[in-house]
Amino acid sequence: MFAMRLLASWLFAVFLIFVYVNATLHPLPNPPEGFVKLFDRPGDNVIFQTMVNKTGIALLEPTGRVVVALFELLLCVLLFIPGTCRLAAGLSVMLMTGAVTLHLMPDVLGRELPASTTVFESETDFGRVFALAVSMLAVSVLLFFVHPEKRERR
Numbered sequence: 694m695f696a697m698r699l700l701a702s703w704l705f706a707v708f709l710i711f712v713y714v715n716a717t718l719h720p721l722p723n724p725p726e727g728f729v730k731l732f733d734r735p736g737d738n739v740i741f742q743t744m745v746n747k748t749g750i751a752l753l754e755p756t757g758r759v760v761v762a763l764f765e766l767l768l769c770v771l772l773f774i775p776g777t778c779r780l781a782a783g784l785s786v787m788l789m790t791g792a793v794t795l796h797l798m799p800d801v802l803g804r805e806l807p808a809s810t811t812v813f814e815s816e817t818d819f820g821r822v823f824a825l826a827v828s829m830l831a832v833s834v835l836l837f838f839v840h841p842e843k844r845e846r847r
Contacts, residue, residue: 730762789830
């Protein structure tokens with residue numbers, strides 16, 4: 694049973710690490726413009742620019758975007774270390790709960806985002822970013838409960 698929990702824990706952690714790194718650094722070739730938190734020019738990130746446009750809070754772009762990106766990279770490091778994996782899962786639950794909440798508020802973000810910052814409202818991502826946030830929240834909760842406790846040495 695311990696081995697199955699450990700395997701599931703690592704699979705969940707690797708999934709979260711992949712998605713967080715992909716959203717902040719995007720190591721894969723040809724990243725989508727407007728969806729890479731650390732390398733988008735100020736005003737080009739779709740998620741944070743949409744929040745600025747709807748709320749009028751200018752601090753969200755680029756300051757809020759960079760803070761969230763650095764927090765996500767810290768989560769990647771903590772997820773990789775077995776002793777801090779449960780802590781990272783808890784922090785990830787809090788971050789993803791905030792993200793899902795913002796997506797559920799149409800006056801702040803909304804479930805469907807524009808495909809880029811230069812398109813009309815009719816061209817959206819069809820809720821893909823919202824679905825990813827919900828799945829990351831679910832995986833974070835599962836990781837928090839599945840990650841095995843430390844074994845006591847006898």
